[in-house]
Amino acid sequence: MDEMGIGEFARRSRLSPKALRLYDEIGLLAPARVESASGYRHYTPDQLERARLIASLRRLDVPLADIAGLVELDGAALAEWLAEHWRVAEDEHASRRRLVGALIDELNGRRSDMYEVKVREVPARSVLTLKRHVTPAQAWDLGKEFLARLRDARLPRVEGEAGDVFAVYWGEVTEDSDGPVEWCRPVPDSEAEALAAGLNDLTLRVEPAHREAYVEMGPYEDQRAEDWALADQALRAWASQEHLGDAPLSIPPDELGVRITYAFAPEGPECDFAVAYAE
Amino acid sequence: MDEMGIGEFARRSRLSPKALRLYDEIGLLAPARVESASGYRHYTPDQLERARLIASLRRLDVPLADIAGLVELDGAALAEWLAEHWRVAEDEHASRRRLVGALIDELNGRRSDMYEVKVREVPARSVLTLKRHVTPAQAWDLGKEFLARLRDARLPRVEGEAGDVFAVYWGEVTEDSDGPVEWCRPVPDSEAEALAAGLNDLTLRVEPAHREAYVEMGPYEDQRAEDWALADQALRAWASQEHLGDAPLSIPPDELGVRITYAFAPEGPECDFAVAYAE
DNA sequence: CTGGGGCCTGCCCCAAGGGGAAGGTCAAGG
DNA sequence: CCTTGACCTTCCCCTTGGGGCAGGCCCCAG
Numbered sequence: 001m002d003e004m005g006i007g008e009f010a011r012r013s014r015l016s017p018k019a020l021r022l023y024d025e026i027g028l029l030a031p032a033r034v035e036s037a038s039g040y041r042h043y044t045p046d047q048l049e050r051a052r053l054i055a056s057l058r059r060l061d062v063p064l065a066d067i068a069g070l071v072e073l074d075g076a077a078l079a080e081w082l083a084e085h086w087r088v089a090e091d092e093h094a095s096r097r098r099l100v101g102a103l104i105d106e107l108n109g110r111r112s113d114m115y116e117v118k119v120r121e122v123p124a125r126s127v128l129t130l131k132r133h134v135t136p137a138q139a140w141d142l143g144k145e146f147l148a149r150l151r152d153a154r155l156p157r158v159e160g161e162a163g164d165v166f167a168v169y170w171g172e173v174t175e176d177s178d179g180p181v182e183w184c185r186p187v188p189d190s191e192a193e194a195l196a197a198g199l200n201d202l203t204l205r206v207e208p209a210h211r212e213a214y215v216e217m218g219p220y221e222d223q224r225a226e227d228w229a230l231a232d233q234a235l236r237a238w239a240s241q242e243h244l245g246d247a248p249l250s251i252p253p254d255e256l257g258v259r260i261t262y263a264f265a266p267e268g269p270e271c272d273f274a275v276a277y278a279e
Numbered sequence: 280m281d282e283m284g285i286g287e288f289a290r291r292s293r294l295s296p297k298a299l300r301l302y303d304e305i306g307l308l309a310p311a312r313v314e315s316a317s318g319y320r321h322y323t324p325d326q327l328e329r330a331r332l333i334a335s336l337r338r339l340d341v342p343l344a345d346i347a348g349l350v351e352l353d354g355a356a357l358a359e360w361l362a363e364h365w366r367v368a369e370d371e372h373a374s375r376r377r378l379v380g381a382l383i384d385e386l387n388g389r390r391s392d393m394y395e396v397k398v399r400e401v402p403a404r405s406v407l408t409l410k411r412h413v414t415p416a417q418a419w420d421l422g423k424e425f426l427a428r429l430r431d432a433r434l435p436r437v438e439g440e441a442g443d444v445f446a447v448y449w450g451e452v453t454e455d456s457d458g459p460v461e462w463c464r465p466v467p468d469s470e471a472e473a474l475a476a477g478l479n480d481l482t483l484r485v486e487p488a489h490r491e492a493y494v495e496m497g498p499y500e501d502q503r504a505e506d507w508a509l510a511d512q513a514l515r516a517w518a519s520q521e522h523l524g525d526a527p528l529s530i531p532p533d534e535l536g537v538r539i540t541y542a543f544a545p546e547g548p549e550c551d552f553a554v555a556y557a558e
Numbered sequence: 559c560t561g562g563g564g565c566c567t568g569c570c571c572c573a574a575g576g577g578g579a580a581g582g583t584c585a586a587g588g
Numbered sequence: 589c590c591t592t593g594a595c596c597t598t599c600c601c602c603t604t605g606g607g608g609c610a611g612g613c614c615c616c617a618g
Contacts, residue, residue: 007564014508017565018606038614039566052512056382059505060375064605075386082386086379093372096339100365103335107358226338229293233331286595296596297575317583318597343574 002045003032009043013051019058020051028068029054060085095226102230106237115215115234122276124209126189128202131170131182139181140220143167143262146183149202166261166274213238214261214274221268231273232258281324282311288322292330298337299330307347308333339364374505381509385516394494394513401555403488405468407481410449410461418460419499422446422541425462428481445540445553463538492517493540493553500547510552511537 010017023029024041029051031041043051050071057067062085070078102114130146147165170180184207193204215231217223259276262269289296302308303320308330310320322330329350336346341364349357381393409425426444449459466483494510496502538555541548 005564016606018608021566022606035614040614041565056378058605060379075388079383079386082379082383086376089372089375093368096368097365099335100339100361104358104361107354107361109354284595295575297577300597301575314583319583320596337574 003042006041014055095224117238125186127184129184166259168259210276212274212276214272216272220271282321285320293334374503396517404465406463408463447538489555491553491555493551495551499550
């Protein structure tokens with residue numbers, strides 16, 4: 001039996017002795033033998049494989065808690081987990097890339113061209129709404145529920161409206177605390193009352209006329225928290241440039257709310273991020 | 280003056296009150312006014328810009344210590360720093376991508392095709408060498424020094440040799456502790472003695488005949504620590520498959536050393552990573 | 559028998575805050 | 589005037605994955 005001490009095992013596994021002691025302590029990688037008298041740890045060569053796998057996962061910033069479960073999986077399952085983990089990492093990296101790009105553009109005085117702010121007039125109109133406190137993850141589910149209700153009701157289209165449906169965020173909606181989200185669908189004023197009577201659980205309200213400053217965002221599913229923040233930043237910069245002050249576009253929003261407008265194209269919903277302000 | 284409390288400032292800057300208190304404590308972002316009686320912090324709207332910049336930089340994982348210096352720079356300098364910072368981040372991300380790819384391939388039982396192991400026979404030959412203890416960063420500088428010496432001496436080419444020059448790593452060479460690195464250049468046996476006499480500071484030694492297992496790596500400058508580790512892993516896997524045992528390819532290396540062989544193409548040195556073993 | 563190197567445990571430290579306790583403040587409403 | 593609830597304060601402990609050091613054992617070679 002060619003055992004080795006912690007030092008040699010550390011060199012051959014590309015882990016530090018300190019890390020190996022920690023992994024022993026938490027039960028992730030126990031030495032093959034521990035001398036009871038001296039406490040010396042002894043490892044065998046066939047432990048190298050596990051150690052190297054752990055080292056690789058740590059280099060990918062996988063937390064030890066996750067690794068503890070992963071090393072018990074078989075190769076195929078682990079490979080699948082890794083692929084998923086890496087997809088998330090790629091997403092985050094792409095999001096940061098957008099942030100750093102926008103930041104550099106802004107610092108160089110260039111208006112970031114990826115987030116061009118436009119303005120649209122929205123007349124007073126009736127909207128059917130479904131409002132609930134949800135987390136960001138649930139917001140989309142709420143939307144699907146809302147759309148299903150509308151489908152059931154065979155709601156007529158409103159001519160000339162840009163964007164079929166929109167969601168209004170009435171307050172801070174963060175990962176760990178839910179906030180008020182309201183899904184909305186404009187309806188013809190003439191039919192509003194009749195429709196509302198037939199649709200329980202949906203609310204009818206009248207939106208005042210206003211302007212919306214907005215940026216087009218592309219498919220909803222591609223957006224991450226970072227991207228909404230960038231859009232918000234773009235709107236904020238635009239507002240201060242237009243001498244509108246900071247308050248009307250602040251988050252949490254005023255009585256008109258921050259809204260995300262969806263246009264349901266065949267490939268999925270394109271969306272824009274809008275802030276309403278009184279004229 | 281429209282001051283605000285820490286809570287509102289936190290919401291509008293996308294920072295937490297906790298973070299703001301920390302930034303106050305370390306002098307990164309002091310409130311415009313602190314009530315001496317209650318200790319309440321009050322911020323002004325014109326502090327928002329700095330706060331938002333800090334928030335963006337933190338989202339890019341820039342350490343607070345760096346941020347403290349960065350916020351004093353002007354826009355152009357900061358943009359330049361960010362571009363450099365991002366280049367490093369892109370490099371690291373690419374390196375991890377290679378690691379995760381190789382790992383998934385290995386777990387699925389596929390031989391990683393990016394690191395194909397080949398074998399070459401190396402006959403006994405004379406080499407002129409320059410050996411010194413250096414850190415990884417200095418290894419390349421040592422190589423440049425070595426090449427300059429060779430140029431001065433107008434060293435003749437050795438026909439039929441693959442790779443002009445190679446560096447042998449005789450021990451652990453890590454970031455924080457230097458190790459023995461030897462740059463080598465084969466010379467014709469017939470001229471060896473005469474050359475050695477003329478070149479002080481360079482050593483002449485004879486390499487025994489051996490085999491080298493190696494993987495081709497592409498341009499040297501593109502390689503990162505991760506990539507060398509992957510190449511090592513590939514060689515190790517190959518060795519165990521070939522029943523060569525673990526020892527001859529272990530790191531730190533045996534008496535033949537781990538070597539990196541360079542071929543100086545016009546676009547820069549292509550290199551491979553080799554481990555020598557006796558037949 | 560005496561180095562020197564390897565190894566042990568235990569303690570404190572890092573970044574960048576998060577969570578919560580215990581208590582002080584502020585403004586509005588009864 | 590009092591209370592209530594929101595907001596704020598400081599203080600302390602917790603996190604991850606170890607690094608660094610102190611003090612002491614262990615083991616082998618000269």
